[in-house]
Amino acid sequence: MIPFNKIFLTGNEQKYINEALISGKISGNGSFTKKCQNFFEKKYSFKKTLLTTSCTDALEMCAMLANLKEGDEVIIPSFTFVSTALAFLRTGAKVVFADSYADNPNIDPKGIERLINKKTKAIIVVHYAGIACDMDAIMSIANKNNLIVIEDAAHAIDSYYTDRKGVKKPLGSIGHLAAFSFHETKNIVSGEGGLLVINDDRFIERAEIIWENGTNRSKFFRGEIDKYGWVDIGASFLASDILAAFLWAQLEAxxxxxxxxxxxxxxxxxxxxxxxxxxxxxxxxxxxxxxxxxxxxxxxxxxxxxxxxxxxxxxxxxxxxxxxxxxxxxxxxxxxxxxxxxxxxxxxxxxxxxxxxxxxxxxxxxxxxxxxxxxxxxxxxxxx
Known part of the structure; x- marks a missing residue:
C-alpha cells in the first residue's frame, strides 16, 4: 500500500536531540527553541514568534490575545479542522460559520460581511492546502469593522500571497496573529508542535506572558526585571526543546x-x-x-x-x-x-x-x- 503520508527525516534529527539532552536543558525556551524562532523571524519577516506544543495551542493563545469573552462572536470557515473552532469556543465566544468559495475550500469574503454585527470581534481564516485566502479583501473588511484577523496557517508554511500592489507576502505575515502546525502530516514536522506568529506590536508583550503561564518570566530571563510573578492569564504553551531540536533539523532542510x-x-x-x-x-x-x-x-x-x-x-x-x-x-x-x-x-x-x-x-x-x-x-x- 502506498501510504497517504510518510515523514521525511533529514538525518540530523537524532543528532540535535542528543545535543539537547547533553545540554541538560530539555524544557521549553531552550537553545533550539530560540534557533527555530529566529529562523522564522528572519526567513519570513514575522515580527515575533513563539514555539508551542501544537497549532491548537497557538490558536488558543490567539483567542486569549484577542481578549474574547462570553457574548463575543468570531467568524470561522466551516470547512476546517475542529481545533480552529475549539480554540475560540473555550473563551465563551460564539463561533459563526462562513461558507467556502464555490470553486475552492477557502472562506469567501463576500459571505463574511453578511455575518458581521456589533458582537463580532475577529475573523479567522484558514489557508486550505497552503493556498492563500483573499487577504486584501479580508483585511479591508476587518479594518473597516475594527476586527482582529487571525490566520490559521496550519497547512501554509512557505506559501505566499501576492497583494493588489504586486507585493509577495508569506502566509502568516498578513493578519494580526497567525498559527502554524508541525504535526507529522505537515510539510515541516516535529511530530507535534506549533508556532504563534505575532505581527501586531500591541500583542507582543502579552503573548510572552500568556506563553509562560501568565507570568513575566521571559522579562526576568532577559534581565529586564529582578523577579517575576503572576500578572495575567496563560498556560504552559512552550514546546520541549527536544521537539525544537527535531524541528531545527527540518528547518535546515x-x-x-x-x-x-x-x-x-x-x-x-x-x-x-x-x-x-x-x-x-x-x-x-x-x-x-x-x-x-x-x-x-x-x-x-x-x-x-x-x-x-x-x-x-x-x-x-x-x-x-x-x-x-x-x-x-x-x-x-x-x-x-x-x-x-x-x-x-x-x-x-x-x-x-x-x-x-x-x-x-x-x-x-x-x-x-x-x-x-x-x-x-x-x-x-x-x-x-
Missing part, C-alpha cells in the same frame, strides 16, 4: 523539502490534466494571488457517490487516498447548541474532496502509475 513537494504537486497536476478528461472529478483552481507549497494535492469529485467509489478504487489498487473535513456547522456538538445553517459550498467539499498521497519520498513514477490505475478515463468509465 526546508528548501530541499519544499522543492520536492512542490515538484510532486506539479507532477500530479500535469499528469492528470494531460491524461484525464473525465467529468467525474476536477482540480480546484489556484487563484492568481496565491502560490502552492506542495502541502496537499486534492481532487473534487462530482458528488458523494463518485467520491466514495473513487476512494474504493484507490484502496483496491493499493493507494491510500483519503477524504478530509466534515462541515463543522453540521457536527453534532454544534447543532445541539445552535440552529443548523445552510453552507452549500462547505458541504460540497465535505462530500466530494479526495486527498492523494504526497510526501517527499514519493516517486514521480508512482504518481504516473496511480493515475493510470485509477484516474484514466478508460478505467473510470468502466467502474463509475
Amino acid at each position: 526546508i528548501d530541499e523539502i519544499q522543492a520536492k513537494r512542490v515538484a510532486l504537486w506539479n507532477h500530479y497536476y500535469e499528469t492528470i490534466t494531460n491524461s484525464c478528461t473525465t467529468p467525474d472529478f476536477e482540480i480546484a483552481p489556484i487563484p492568481d494571488y496565491a502560490s502552492q507549497n506542495g502541502h496537499m494535492f486534492y481532487l473534487v469529485a462530482k458528488n458523494l457517490k463518485t467520491r466514495n467509489k473513487l476512494l474504493a478504487l484507490f484502496k483496491n489498487k493499493g493507494y491510500h487516498a483519503v477524504f478530509h473535513y466534515s462541515s463543522l456547522h453540521k457536527s453534532s456538538y454544534y447543532t445541539n447548541k445552535h440552529d443548523s445553517r445552510i453552507l452549500i459550498n462547505s458541504d460540497r467539499f465535505s462530500d466530494c474532496l479526495i486527498r492523494l498521497p504526497l510526501f517527499v519520498d514519493l516517486e514521480f513514477s508512482t504518481i504516473d502509475q496511480m493515475v493510470a490505475d485509477v484516474l484514466m478515463d478508460s478505467y473510470i468509465k468502466k467502474v463509475i
Whole structure:
C-alpha cells in the first residue's frame, strides 16, 4: 500500500536531540527553541514568534490575545479542522460559520460581511492546502469593522500571497496573529508542535506572558526585571526543546523539502490534466494571488457517490487516498447548541474532496502509475 503520508527525516534529527539532552536543558525556551524562532523571524519577516506544543495551542493563545469573552462572536470557515473552532469556543465566544468559495475550500469574503454585527470581534481564516485566502479583501473588511484577523496557517508554511500592489507576502505575515502546525502530516514536522506568529506590536508583550503561564518570566530571563510573578492569564504553551531540536533539523532542510513537494504537486497536476478528461472529478483552481507549497494535492469529485467509489478504487489498487473535513456547522456538538445553517459550498467539499498521497519520498513514477490505475478515463468509465 502506498501510504497517504510518510515523514521525511533529514538525518540530523537524532543528532540535535542528543545535543539537547547533553545540554541538560530539555524544557521549553531552550537553545533550539530560540534557533527555530529566529529562523522564522528572519526567513519570513514575522515580527515575533513563539514555539508551542501544537497549532491548537497557538490558536488558543490567539483567542486569549484577542481578549474574547462570553457574548463575543468570531467568524470561522466551516470547512476546517475542529481545533480552529475549539480554540475560540473555550473563551465563551460564539463561533459563526462562513461558507467556502464555490470553486475552492477557502472562506469567501463576500459571505463574511453578511455575518458581521456589533458582537463580532475577529475573523479567522484558514489557508486550505497552503493556498492563500483573499487577504486584501479580508483585511479591508476587518479594518473597516475594527476586527482582529487571525490566520490559521496550519497547512501554509512557505506559501505566499501576492497583494493588489504586486507585493509577495508569506502566509502568516498578513493578519494580526497567525498559527502554524508541525504535526507529522505537515510539510515541516516535529511530530507535534506549533508556532504563534505575532505581527501586531500591541500583542507582543502579552503573548510572552500568556506563553509562560501568565507570568513575566521571559522579562526576568532577559534581565529586564529582578523577579517575576503572576500578572495575567496563560498556560504552559512552550514546546520541549527536544521537539525544537527535531524541528531545527527540518528547518535546515526546508528548501530541499519544499522543492520536492512542490515538484510532486506539479507532477500530479500535469499528469492528470494531460491524461484525464473525465467529468467525474476536477482540480480546484489556484487563484492568481496565491502560490502552492506542495502541502496537499486534492481532487473534487462530482458528488458523494463518485467520491466514495473513487476512494474504493484507490484502496483496491493499493493507494491510500483519503477524504478530509466534515462541515463543522453540521457536527453534532454544534447543532445541539445552535440552529443548523445552510453552507452549500462547505458541504460540497465535505462530500466530494479526495486527498492523494504526497510526501517527499514519493516517486514521480508512482504518481504516473496511480493515475493510470485509477484516474484514466478508460478505467473510470468502466467502474463509475
